[in-house]
Amino acid sequence: MDDSLLVWNRTVVTEFILLGLTDDAVLRVILFMVILCIYLVTISGNLSTIILIRVSSQLHHxxxxxxxHLAFADMVFSSTVTPNMLVNFLVERHTISYLGCxxxxxxxxxxxxxxxxxxAAMAxxxxxxxxxxxxxxxxxxTKVCVxxxxxxxxxxxxxxxxxxxxxxxxxxxxxxxxxHFFCDFAPLIELSCGDVSALTVVSTFSAGSIIVFTMIVIAVSYIYILITILKMHTTDSSQKAISTCTSHLTAVTLFYGTIMFIYVMPKSFFSTDQNKVVSVFYMVVIPMLNPLIYSLRNSEIKGALKRKLGRKMFSY
Incomplete structure (x- = not known):
């Protein structure tokens, strides 16, 4: 067979079918309602965080x-997969185009x-x-931040x-x-023909180097923070230092804990269904939790929010 014809025959796929989380009709309705609520909280929570930081001069740090920017990334990150997943719950066969994938x-x-x-920058x-x-x-x-x-x-x-x-x-x-419920690279690799080892190495190296580099920055930063806190002579100073790091440490633990499970642990340790569940937590739930973590654990954000709400109520 002519090589050009072989290549043509190997690229006939123009769309993909996303199998989603489950085939159970009742469970799909329940998941649709739950994830829709989570998504609405994600958008409203992160958008509120962005607006509050922009309008509150005491938060211009x-x-x-x-x-x-983390709130913006959370909002868009969730939006890349959640609307598609919600549609998938409502239809029997959900397709996505080659380009859309x-x-x-x-x-x-x-x-x-x-x-x-x-x-890593926040650490x-x-x-x-x-x-x-x-x-x-x-x-x-400001220049360093930019x-x-x-x-x-x-x-x-x-x-x-x-x-x-x-x-x-x-x-x-x-x-x-x-x-999967979205176009993840691992299940796409399983559908591809021919030798994909080189492509797998390239993508793994790219994502892996970012994960490792940022984890090192975070780990080193907190090692020095811990050493400094242990050297503090007053309890008030150490408690204040710890309180400023608690929300960030919580967000780091949740985020890196899930990506380590998905991308680092051997595939033999968990099933495809478990991978989907963890991916939902990583891509849908965590973007909702981040604004809650920072608003509940950060006194400056709570203070700014109370002042804004107080002024609004007083104006009425």
Missing amino acids: PMYFFLS DIQLSSTAFFGAVECFLL YDRFVAICNPLLYSTKIS QLLVVAYVGSFLNASSFTLSFFLLFFCGPNKVN
């Missing part, structure tokens, strides 16, 4: 600058990496604030580009049923 894959790769970089911010408070204004200046943000978005763009390139280099010649 580097920590909240990064938090506002790539957009979903690259979007999740981009905003997932943005979250990693932002959590560095806490490190400087606690360990070098006298140099805080120079080490975490530079860190540019690094986050450029690094995330490169990560997404590696997944996009790998996707377009895959050949799909047979089944087009993706055993």
